[in-house]
Amino acid sequence: MWRPPAGQRVKHGPPDERSWPTADEAAQARLFAPLTLPSGLTLSSRAWVPAMVPWRASDEGEVTPAVIDWYRRFAEGRPAVVVVEATGIRDVASGPLLRAGHPRYLDGLKRLVDAVGAVSRGRTRLFIQLIDFLKIRRRPSPKRYFEEFLTLTTAHREALGMPLAPDAALRATLLDLPDEKLRHVLTHREYEALTMGARSRVTDLDDPEIAALPSVLPARFAEAAARCKAAGFDGVELHYAHAYTMASFLSALNTRGDGWGATLEGRLRLPLAVLDAVRAAVGADFTVGARMLCDDVVEGGTRPAEAATLALALARAGLDFLSLSTGGRFEDAAQPREGEAAYPYTGQSGYECMPGVVSDARGPYLRNIAKQAMIRAHLRAHGVATPVVAAGGIATFADAEGILARGEADLIGAARQSLADPDWWEKIRQGRARAVRRCLFSNYCEALDQRHKAVTCQQWDRLALDAPDVTLSFDRRRRLIAPRSW
Numbered sequence: 001m002w003r004p005p006a007g008q009r010v011k012h013g014p015p016d017e018r019s020w021p022t023a024d025e026a027a028q029a030r031l032f033a034p035l036t037l038p039s040g041l042t043l044s045s046r047a048w049v050p051a052m053v054p055w056r057a058s059d060e061g062e063v064t065p066a067v068i069d070w071y072r073r074f075a076e077g078r079p080a081v082v083v084v085e086a087t088g089i090r091d092v093a094s095g096p097l098l099r100a101g102h103p104r105y106l107d108g109l110k111r112l113v114d115a116v117g118a119v120s121r122g123r124t125r126l127f128i129q130l131i132d133f134l135k136i137r138r139r140p141s142p143k144r145y146f147e148e149f150l151t152l153t154t155a156h157r158e159a160l161g162m163p164l165a166p167d168a169a170l171r172a173t174l175l176d177l178p179d180e181k182l183r184h185v186l187t188h189r190e191y192e193a194l195t196m197g198a199r200s201r202v203t204d205l206d207d208p209e210i211a212a213l214p215s216v217l218p219a220r221f222a223e224a225a226a227r228c229k230a231a232g233f234d235g236v237e238l239h240y241a242h243a244y245t246m247a248s249f250l251s252a253l254n255t256r257g258d259g260w261g262a263t264l265e266g267r268l269r270l271p272l273a274v275l276d277a278v279r280a281a282v283g284a285d286f287t288v289g290a291r292m293l294c295d296d297v298v299e300g301g302t303r304p305a306e307a308a309t310l311a312l313a314l315a316r317a318g319l320d321f322l323s324l325s326t327g328g329r330f331e332d333a334a335q336p337r338e339g340e341a342a343y344p345y346t347g348q349s350g351y352e353c354m355p356g357v358v359s360d361a362r363g364p365y366l367r368n369i370a371k372q373a374m375i376r377a378h379l380r381a382h383g384v385a386t387p388v389v390a391a392g393g394i395a396t397f398a399d400a401e402g403i404l405a406r407g408e409a410d411l412i413g414a415a416r417q418s419l420a421d422p423d424w425w426e427k428i429r430q431g432r433a434r435a436v437r438r439c440l441f442s443n444y445c446e447a448l449d450q451r452h453k454a455v456t457c458q459q460w461d462r463l464a465l466d467a468p469d470v471t472l473s474f475d476r477r478r479r480l481i482a483p484r485s486w
């Protein structure tokens, strides 16, 4: 995980909570006031659990009993909305990431909806985040890269002064070349493939699969959304954020010259086409929202002023909510170890997405709210009332209430605090907030996510592991489900 430079580094404590409310105060609070979305769906409060991948699906992307347990546990805390983790719209191998890209996933998704519904009895709405992502390879060993992956070109031969040498001699020479020379002999993308692992980009128009994305993705998203509606979900969230395909189309880094990038209109074209196709597949009264970035954070990427323009266009096209996240891009990711893939939350943009306690003077709490509030104000200034979800370091009642009172957002997204204590919303509502298990913003959970290991919280991992009803991780050292603490 990226940290601010040594001179600016400050370690913060947990967020300051001065005013946990009584039950009567909570009953009057904005946080617990209902909200009706443009689709007509009424949310019981403003409490929102954003998508979090827990790495509990099967290797084929199927819902497992562990996935069901995970979401049932969030519903016990009675938030208005739980967004199910990023779920693939295609039927491609992607490890234990949920998938909705084939009719065979319908039954598992139905089981998940039914199980959560049995706990929440309609108080918590279940949305599902739909994602598309591009290919990324693990960082190879130099030997493997030069012997198996690199396609030799005349440019390599010329740069090495070996025009007629056999391929094997060329590959052996490259393998022995020091880094500073390799930077000149290899193209930028070849050098990246060697040092980071090869990664596709939406701008790779010489790759027929990438060139065809605009003609493929609207139907894939629409089919997956229709399947999720058939499974009984209350809504879908289109994943237009972080490092993935749709965010990369929206980004200022999308220089595609085929009409699907380069200008604001071009960058918006595919996200709008996907939204249109999804809407046509699910109808006007089914909730369709999107998560997008209020700031790419990386050099050359979309900054907040432009994000506001993109948000307005998407909201006007008929979104039922707009969830605003920050950063989480590949462009500034740290170098992975050999055999591992780059992870888009290891650079500064990743820090801004999931800010931790080792921070700068500003600290991790409400870190992105000003940008999110500016985007909401831009929508309102143009007469667009789309509800906005804020997230990033929100973990106290006072902060949640302040955001709502100041009109900075309409819904309060709290991911890690809800992971640390899924009951925290209900504890506040009942005036028992002193029993909230507070998130330490340590990012232990996020480190597990990075290694695609079952996500848990350091606060509950080792508590009473031998209690009778505890489900343990494969290594039997961690709880898979948050213990109750009241």
Ligand SMILES: Cc1cc2nc3c(=O)[nH]c(=O)nc-3n(C[C@H](O)[C@H](O)[C@H](O)COP(=O)(O)O)c2cc1C
Binding pocket: 050, 051, 052, 053, 054, 085, 086, 129, 239, 241, 291, 325, 353, 354, 355, 391, 392, 393, 394, 413, 414, 415, 416, 417, 445, 446, 449, 455
């Ligand atoms: C373990 C973990 C998994 C996450 N998975 C997703 C995801 O699937 N989709 C997504 O949009 N954001 C994901 N996020 C980001 C969160 O939704 C949220 O934006 C971020 O943690 C900041 O909010 P917080 O400060 O309330 O935790 C994940 C975060 C964590 C900690």
Ligand code: SF4
Binding pocket: 416, 417, 419, 420, 438, 439, 440, 441, 442, 443, 444, 445, 446, 456, 457, 458, 459
């Ligand atoms: S591991 Fe637990 S305490 Fe640490 S950031 Fe994640 S949810 Fe918060």
